[in-house]
Amino acid sequence: MRGRGGDKIWRRRDRHNQWWIRFKDATGKKRKKKALRQSYEGAESELARLELGLEKVPEGKPVTFAEYAKRWLASHVRPNLKPSTVESYEVILRVHLLPRFGKCPLENLVRKSIKSYLDELVSQGRQSRNTIKNIFAILRAMLSQAVEDDVLSSNPAMRLGRFNRRQGEGQKAEFLTRQEAEGFLQASKALRPDRYPLFLTALRTGMRLGELLALEWDDVQFGESEEDTNRYILVRHNFTHGQFTNPKSRKERRVDLNSELRQVLVELRDGQILKAMQGGEEEVCRLVFPSETGGPLDSRNVYHRDFLPCLGAAGLRRVTWHSLRHSFASLLIQNGASLAYVKEQMGHCSIQVTVDIYGHLVPGGNIKWIDQLSSNGETEPKVEPEARVAARSRLST
Numbered sequence: 232m233r234g235r236g237g238d239k240i241w242r243r244r245d246r247h248n249q250w251w252i253r254f255k256d257a258t259g260k261k262r263k264k265k266a267l268r269q270s271y272e273g274a275e276s277e278l279a280r281l282e283l284g285l286e287k288v289p290e291g292k293p294v295t296f297a298e299y300a301k302r303w304l305a306s307h308v309r310p311n312l313k314p315s316t317v318e319s320y321e322v323i324l325r326v327h328l329l330p331r332f333g334k335c336p337l338e339n340l341v342r343k344s345i346k347s348y349l350d351e352l353v354s355q356g357r358q359s360r361n362t363i364k365n366i367f368a369i370l371r372a373m374l375s376q377a378v379e380d381d382v383l384s385s386n387p388a389m390r391l392g393r394f395n396r397r398q399g400e401g402q403k404a405e406f407l408t409r410q411e412a413e414g415f416l417q418a419s420k421a422l423r424p425d426r427y428p429l430f431l432t433a434l435r436t437g438m439r440l441g442e443l444l445a446l447e448w449d450d451v452q453f454g455e456s457e458e459d460t461n462r463y464i465l466v467r468h469n470f471t472h473g474q475f476t477n478p479k480s481r482k483e484r485r486v487d488l489n490s491e492l493r494q495v496l497v498e499l500r501d502g503q504i505l506k507a508m509q510g511g512e513e514e515v516c517r518l519v520f521p522s523e524t525g526g527p528l529d530s531r532n533v534y535h536r537d538f539l540p541c542l543g544a545a546g547l548r549r550v551t552w553h554s555l556r557h558s559f560a561s562l563l564i565q566n567g568a569s570l571a572y573v574k575e576q577m578g579h580c581s582i583q584v585t586v587d588i589y590g591h592l593v594p595g596g597n598i599k600w601i602d603q604l605s606s607n608g609e610t611e612p613k614v615e616p617e618a619r620v621a622a623r624s625r626l627s628t
Contacts, residue, residue, distance in 0.1 A: 240274050250274040293336035294382060300324055300333075303373050314472035320369055327366050337377060342387040345370070349391060367391065404588050405550055406557035409565070418545035419537075426537045428499045429520050429528075430555070435492040436464055437559035437577050440534075440552050442478055444527045445470035446519045448500060453493060462488040466578065470527045484578040557588075564592045 239253050252274055253263045304324070309317050331348055332340060352363050370388045377383040407415060412434055420427045432443060445468035454462035467483040469476045478484070488496075496519070507515045522528050534552055542549060556577070563573050574585040 239278055240271065252278045254278060293338055295333065296335050296337055296340060297329055297333035299337050299377060299382060300329065300373060303376055307376055313476050314474055318472070319365070323366055323369050328370060337382055340374075340387055342391075345388050346391055404557040404561070405554050406561045407547070407550070407554060409562060411545070411547055412558050412562070414545040415541060415547060419541040422541055422544045423537045426533070426541075428495050429533070430538075430541070431492055431495055432519075433552075433555040434559055435489040436486045437556045438464070438466060438486065439469070439479070439556060440530050441469040441471040442466050443520060444518075444530060444533075445475055447517045448515070448519055449517065451496060451519065452488070453497060454488075457490045457493060462493055464488055471530075478578065480578070480580050482578065482580075484575065486576055560585075560589050561592050564589055 240250060250271060251263060253261070255261055304317070304321065308320050312320070332344075335344075349363070349367065352358055352366070358366075367388060371386065374383060374386045374388050378386050416427065416431060416434065419430045429443060432438065432446075433440070438446070446464070446466075447468065450465040450467060452461065452463050452465070454460070464486045465483060466478055466486060469478050499519070500515075503515050507513075516525050518525075518527060520528055538552060539549065560573050560577055563576065564570070570582060570585050570589070573589060574582045577585065579585050
């Protein structure tokens with residue numbers, strides 16, 4: 232026997248002169264088999280696929296949807312995507328796709344059955360439009376990889392056509408009004424003073440909770456003074472599922488630093504420096520909002536032990552943390568900020584996302600924009616009722 236791939240691939244010197252492969256099966260048992268492809272490159276490709284569990288079992292038993300989904304998650308999803316994204320893939324597979332297609336042999340999955348499932352989801356009206364889109368995006372991605380792995384000849388989930396949005400459905404952003412936001416901040420200052428800077432930063436920057444937990448002092452540009460307009464926060468980290476990662480969409484962004492927030496963060500920084508000096512520490516914690524141990528705060532504790540009690544103390548309804556982000560955007564728009572500016576501050580991938588979520592908040596009911604459409608670009612002067620009465624009396628005389 233002679234080999235080119237170490238002890239895993241070799242050519243047996245017999246009358247057939249074929250390539251052989253040595254590998255471990257799914258149970259960890261060592262096995263060897265005759266390569267199906269008549270070249271070293273083909274045997275090498277087959278070995279890689281066997282080690283990933285992507286080849287059909289030697290007995291010819293078809294690979295089921297559930298079996299391939301498990302392998303796909305292990306070999307393509309978990310190594311390449313963020314933990315939060317992996318978790319969402321697993322949930323959609325477990326809750327939606329596996330109950331419907333799990334036992335079906337992958338090669339028997341046809342376009343008609345997938346289209347029927349799509350129509351069923353839409354007609355039932357139980358899932359939102361975005362959830363249905365996510366279900367089929369994951370299904371398409373998995374089956375496309377199955378095509379790449381030669382498990383399928385074509386992807387039956389491609390080009391299924393559009394599905395109609397249910398009447399009245401759309402993205403709804405829940406946010407706090409200006410008065411509610413101020414009430415929440417006052418309650419947090421009294422009830423959780425150590426979390427007040429965190430809540431204020433959320434309402435004045437629109438940063439996601441994971442981005443706040445990963446925020447470092449090096450990311451804060453204070454400027455020379457309050458009058459210096461070159462003050463901002465550079466959002467370049469995220470903390471989720473116990474890991475530091477990139478922000479959503481893997482893009483950094485700059486968020487302008489509000490003067491009020493600047494003052495609070497300066498006081499927070501000075502307090503941390505003083506505490507470190509008193510404790511004999513040489514360096515201050517790099518995180519802006521650290522836990523008592525110096526690491527990131529636990530997001531669940533922040534939400535349940537701090538955020539919800541402050542909402543209750545302010546007499547407000549229970550909302551999600553993301554509502555603080557929506558509140559930031561809505562207050563910007565109410566103050567006259569353009570959607571383009573809001574898009575940059577929020578870090579949306581496109582302005583269409585901003586329009587879809589916040590477009591209805593643009594003050595379209597402000598009549599001054601209509602009044603300015605007159606020929607001279609000026610509105611007619613306002614006349615007090617008393618003046619009108621006096622004018623009419625002079626005319627009558």
